[in-house]
Amino acid sequence: MSTLSTVDESAPPTTPATPVGDDFGGRSGGRAFRDQLARVVMWTAFVVALIPLVWILGATIVKGGQIIASVDWWSLSQSGITARREGGGAVHAIQGTLIQAAVTALISVPIGVLTAVYLVEYGRGRLAKVVSFMVDILTGIPSIVAGLFIYALWVTTLGFQRIGFAVCLALTMLMIPTVVRSTEEMLKLVPNELREASYALGVPKWKTIMKIVIPTSFSGIVTGVLLGLARVMGETAPLIILGPYTAVIATNLFDGLMPTLPTMIYQNYSENLQPAIDRTWGAALTLILIIFVLNIAGRFIGRFSKVKS
């Protein structure tokens, strides 16, 4: 962002509408018009883009605000609450989402960080290129394909049940590329002088990476992880294939179904009854709030991530 502010400070003296350049035949009416037109177009685009986005956010807050403002929402599950009844909470789904996210992070962070280390510190030649390309492909994999793949592996091939852990595996696939890419950038920002200094002291490469490179970019990596988590938490498609909803608290990843916020949204949507529809919006707002908090946390940690050179 600092580049931006530099321009903004230096731009005014050079861009004013004062007709300095006119004598040089520089700014004809047409050019000035086009400039103004572009300005108008940009403003319009911004406003147009904002309308639906703010509308969605507003609708969610208005329709979901009331239900999540109750204590029950944050302390009870939906056990015993059928679609036509009001009441109950979302604790079961919040827990499921958090547990799955935590486990997903636990699996994908080491793999993602190590892959990034490989790409930045070790990778040379064809293999590195291919790996980097594969990370790109993984970034673009639709979540439903990830879900189908895990289904094909976990259920059809290995014959296991659909459980919370299978969902974590699918989410891991979606999270790894995010972690790799963000970590990679952070590692690239570590000045080579630091590495050189370390090598010069006779520190082996792996120790240099563990003690110098990663710590230097640590908070940046954490930011990337949190932002990656925020993305996978909102995924619904793989959950529909692998982790159907249930209304009760379930914290065991390896046995039975585990409710999550996205599946709670989907389930309540399909009930098509007012109490359920209220819960749909409530669960959506809850999910947005959780993701928002993660985003804020990521940004907050990111403040300290500037690599000192």
Place this chain on the structure above:
Amino acid sequence: MADGLAPSPLLPPLEGTDLVSSITGHSAIDELPSGDGRPPLEADRAGTGRLGDRIFGGLATGSGILVLALVTLVGLFLVIQAVPSLLNNEANFLTSREWVPSGAQPRFGIVDLLWATIVTSIIAMFIAVPLGVAVALFITQYAPGWLNKPAATLVDLLAAVPSIVYGFWGLQVAGQYFEPVATVIDRVLGWLPFFEYTGTPSAKSTLAFAGVILAIMILPIVTAISREVFSQVPTAHKEGALALGATKWEMIRTAVIPFGKPGIISAAMLGLGRALGETLAVTLLLSALNTSSAFSFSIFGGGETFASRIANDAGEFDSAQKTGAYIAAGLVLFLLTFIVNAAARVVIERRKAFTE
């Protein structure tokens, strides 16, 4: 060590967090024609032979290979599970419009699914890419100082809204306002088969509206990535243009956009990937065609995308034959996104080489 002593950091004024897209982890740097394309310090010799190094290096390489293996496995597994069903398929998988994957004589093909997937995605791209780029330009170049940070945060926040909410909103809230839009388009352009609106399905259940919702969904993604790239245009380029007497728009056209082009392409491709694979918003909105309906070129027709078809029947994967058919559909979707991403990569690489 000859090529190892790379001059230190790239683009010093960058702040750490702003480098990485908050949504995707996709990095701006990745797309930039970097001034310093050299790899980071080569220090293999510093580590030769030591046990710790071998283990750690092995782990790192192993992780890289794991990622490689993962993608390969995805392809492999989908193929393996799809093939038996494809062999039993009585219809031509590539040219049939039918979708009856179960029973003794399964008949299924992807024509309708492919059409709906591509049409909705293209509509989404047509709207989201220009708009997203314009918003990104606005935030980085035009917005007054007090606005640009909050605007950027707002857009990022919207990327966090779960996709199902977009679909729900489209169906319950916004859908009704699309009816007049469709009617007007039909009146003006209805003589073209692409824009014929017959009223069935209702406007909010058409491919066109699904495309619009997808556009709204991927808009924050396109904006976020473009914004990061635009904010990294070297000040010197911009000031240079302005110093030569360019208007702000001309500066943007000659300095900002060319610099950001690879980033825009990559943002568009990422957005396209999302649009192709988006599931729930589309499932909620689209009206499926009945089996005997004639093929229609109209964007105001109904249909189902790969993803919505798969998600819709996810509860009914009760035989290997049927599951295989859906996995085959998933495989086509995977290939589609693979091609899109690979193409993006090629375009960006070529550009990089060109600018260097």
Place this chain on the structure above:
Amino acid sequence: MKISRLGAMASLALVGSIALTGCGSDNTGGDSAAADSTASGSAGAECFDGTLSAEGSSAQKNAFEEVAAGFKSECSGAQVNYNPSGSGAGIKQFIAGQVDFAGSDSALKTVEKDGKIEAKEAEAACGSPAWNIPMVTGPIAVAYNVKGVDKLNLTPAVAGDIFMGKITTWNDPKIAAANSGVQLPATAIKVFFRSDESGTTENFTKYLKAAAPANWPGEPAKTWDGKGEGKAKSAGVAEGVKSTDGGITYVEWSYAKDNDLGVAAIDNGAGPVELTSESVGKAVATAEQTGTGNDLALKLDYATKEAGAYPINLVTYEIVCSKGKDAEKQKNIKAFLKYFASEEAQKTIEEIGYAPLPAEVQTKVATAIDAIS
């Protein structure tokens, strides 16, 4: 090492979320609506402590959950979970031993399908024959939304023509013939069907095929063969009709009720029959039992001309092992099913769009449940 710090953070998050478990609770408390409809507490359910899990037909989901909630309010230690993933999935999970019993809207198939015979497989998995026990009757409503029309009679032939797209406007003479005295508008008919594979579609097409073979040429199937536009799940078709003037669909009764849609009376030949629990019960009572002994698989006669019997019904079964490997489990299943079949529970589900089992069938069901061991 730093990675372990990250790991520590993640586990912190994990611990945090588990700590949340401490605060949250499944006990929704006495103040919730759950208490209202089920706390009459007269049935005296046989309680147990433990969990049962079932999976299957989404058609009986609401009934099941309502009853499970009622059961829990009688027996606080008993938790019965139901995953409405579809009949096929439920049977598959049951055969695989993943769930304690299955819910299905069709009895276990005794003929070969995809190289397998469901009934044989289930028997092998149980070590004893598996029984189909009818538990919930879900009538399928022909639901419509036509401005100004709040009473509609349909004959199977007219229904077939409408769903095949042969009749396209509401004021078609054929519809008018069945509805003398009703002012029908010229609105176009918009048919909505289930785009996902569904037992409801299968049953409705079975009805059309049986009652009006001339007007419904296709074979009954889980996928729709007629005209119209497809919507995902019952919620989708109900929403479609609700938001479309001229819309018509087939959907579970509860969805039609909840969305305030018009429900057509069906005239199989003995005069129009309104959809009520009595008219449904009458149809189920006349169904023929195809299973032997305590296997209560039923064959509904869709073309029934019985006066006052509503013909389009879906009977959902609970599929259980007659003699299970785990005696304790079987006892619990028995206790729950007993409660499910009780008059009290059947009355509860009547309030939400299902029909209670008619007395004759209820007796047979009770006998079968008693025989489970």
